Amino acid sequence: xxxxxxxxxxxTRWQDLTEGMQIFEPGTSRDFNTGDWRTQTPVLDKDKxxxxxRCVPYCPDSSIPVKDGKREDFDLDHCKGCGICVAACPxxxxxxxxxx
Amino acid sequence: MAIKERMSGNEAIxxxxxxINPDVMPAFPITPSTELPQMVSNYIANGEMDTEFxxxxxxHSAMSAAIGASSAGARTMTATSSAGLAFMWEVLYVAxxxxxxxxxxxxxxxxxxxxxxxCEHSDSMGARDSGWLQIxxxxxxxxxxxxxxxxxxxxHKDVKLPIMICQDGFIISHGVQNIELLEDDKVKNFxxxxxxxxxxxxxxxxxSVGPYAITNFGMEGKKAQxxxxxxxxKVILDVAAEFEKVSGRKYGLYEGYELEDAExxxxxxxxxxGTIKDAIDELRSQxxxxxxxxxxxxxxxxxxxxxxxxxxxxxxxxMDRAESYSSQGGPLGSELMAAMYRGHLKAEAINIVYGxxxxxxxxxxIREVYAQLKDIEKNGAAGRExxxxxxxx
Numbered sequence: 001x002x003x004x005x006x007x008x009x010x011x012t013r014w015q016d017l018t019e020g021m022q023i024f025e026p027g028t029s030r031d032f033n034t035g036d037w038r039t040q041t042p043v044l045d046k047d048k049x050x051x052x053x054r055c056v057p058y059c060p061d062s063s064i065p066v067k068d069g070k071r072e073d074f075d076l077d078h079c080k081g082c083g084i085c086v087a088a089c090p091x092x093x094x095x096x097x098x099x100x
Numbered sequence: 101m102a103i104k105e106r107m108s109g110n111e112a113i114x115x116x117x118x119x120i121n122p123d124v125m126p127a128f129p130i131t132p133s134t135e136l137p138q139m140v141s142n143y144i145a146n147g148e149m150d151t152e153f154x155x156x157x158x159x160h161s162a163m164s165a166a167i168g169a170s171s172a173g174a175r176t177m178t179a180t181s182s183a184g185l186a187f188m189w190e191v192l193y194v195a196x197x198x199x200x201x202x203x204x205x206x207x208x209x210x211x212x213x214x215x216x217x218x219c220e221h222s223d224s225m226g227a228r229d230s231g232w233l234q235i236x237x238x239x240x241x242x243x244x245x246x247x248x249x250x251x252x253x254x255x256h257k258d259v260k261l262p263i264m265i266c267q268d269g270f271i272i273s274h275g276v277q278n279i280e281l282l283e284d285d286k287v288k289n290f291x292x293x294x295x296x297x298x299x300x301x302x303x304x305x306x307x308s309v310g311p312y313a314i315t316n317f318g319m320e321g322k323k324a325q326x327x328x329x330x331x332x333x334k335v336i337l338d339v340a341a342e343f344e345k346v347s348g349r350k351y352g353l354y355e356g357y358e359l360e361d362a363e364x365x366x367x368x369x370x371x372x373x374g375t376i377k378d379a380i381d382e383l384r385s386q387x388x389x390x391x392x393x394x395x396x397x398x399x400x401x402x403x404x405x406x407x408x409x410x411x412x413x414x415x416x417x418x419m420d421r422a423e424s425y426s427s428q429g430g431p432l433g434s435e436l437m438a439a440m441y442r443g444h445l446k447a448e449a450i451n452i453v454y455g456x457x458x459x460x461x462x463x464x465x466i467r468e469v470y471a472q473l474k475d476i477e478k479n480g481a482a483g484r485e486x487x488x489x490x491x492x493x
Binding site for chain 1: 310
């Protein structure tokens with residue numbers, strides 16, 4: 001009982017799940033690749049990007065990491081390919097490509 | 101010394117609510133349970149309770165707020181009837197799967213339609229697969245006593261499930277009868293404080309409630325929930341035994357009335373059991389071995405205990421105050437007959453639908469049921485397996 005999320009897998013028995021399937025730790029999505037059902041993928045044109053960071057708060061899945069005040073490339077383990085960042089970018093620096 | 105009073109079922113439940121004084125009550129009024137939030141609001145306004153009452157815009161919101169409050173760590177209660185319970189449907193299942201020990205006073209009333217405000221068990225019977233515990237009362241005393249036991253059962257570490265304490269609309273809820281109340285301090289000692297292990301507002305623990313479960317995990321989650329329901333049977337009996345020490349009143353999974361040597365047995369739920377007991381007294385004085393098994397606990401369904409209690413019967417009539425539209429009977433009939441089959445009982449069994457939309461049932465009609473059972477023992481059920489009582493035809 002009270003297993004850590006990373007310890008729960010397809011081998012876990014019903015007796016070992018937490019009560020009500022509650023989770024007792026934050027940020028468990030880090031342990032899971034939830035971007036694998038993406039059908040379209042954002043592509044960043046680094047030459048056009050001005051680092052205005054407008055795309056960052058628009059991303060519903062926090063899949064645009066920021067380091068030292070600059071955005072890095074997409075976190076594709078968690079990006080669902082919704083394309084909101086494309087619409088948010090004032091400089092047409094992001095485009096969507098088909099597939100993963 | 102117990103306090104002797106006269107109260108309606110709703111007054112009795114509201115009094116139990118006051119004595120328990122839970123943390124939160126979200127509720128939306130609906131006949132015939134309207135008096136419960138009304139009376140609790142009065143108690144709060146008069147400074148006799150400090151429960152946080154949340155007025156909501158619907159029963160769906162009432163149950164959703166109850167889930168929020170209970171997840172946060174609050175002892176939570178609500179009350180409803182009929183369409184109000186139906187409107188909670190979606191979130192009833194969430195309360196159960198999240199393992200939240202919410203107590204709900206259900207005042208049984210017919211579901212529409214035809215629109216009708218009177219007693220029927222169709223509302224709570226419809227919710228029988230929602231994962232809530234269900235305990236039914238014959239009268240105001242039992243409704244009060246059951247509510248006092250509710251949290252001890254629901255909050256038990258082996259259970260952690262929400263509970264419905266059901267009473268018959270109007271017949272119990274608005275009928276005034278004598279009642280024995282427990283003193284406030286006895287209730288407080290018996291019910292105890294609520295100290296959940298995990299809850300959202302716990303300072304030193306991160307906690308997420310009700311996460312999405314993909315195919316790989318959902319089935320295991322449901323099995324764990326079903327196991328908790330199974331464990332509740334023992335907890336209900338343990339709590340009843342403790343309650344007997346405090347109150348002197350004995351409760352079980354069912355009540356047997358002249359059941360031990362009974363050849364002809366009626367199985368029923370709720371206020372009709374008083375009428376059945378009257379009929380039994382008459383029949384016993386004439387030498388007829390008539391008996392009653394009154395179902396107190398319907399969820400979990402104590403199949404083995406029930407079949408064991410009626411195994412000596414020659415013919416059994418199972419009474420349902422709800423129509424399933426399955427074309428073969430009501431919910432209690434279906435479940436008990438399945439249990440009788442598994443228990444290898446040989447008795448003939450019929451299923452009688454009665455009292456729909458508040459239709460009255462009298463002693464003479466119950467006598468007729470026993471007469472039928474006698475006839476069935478000799479001649480077989482022959483097309484009478486599923487029938488209506490008190491119907492014009």
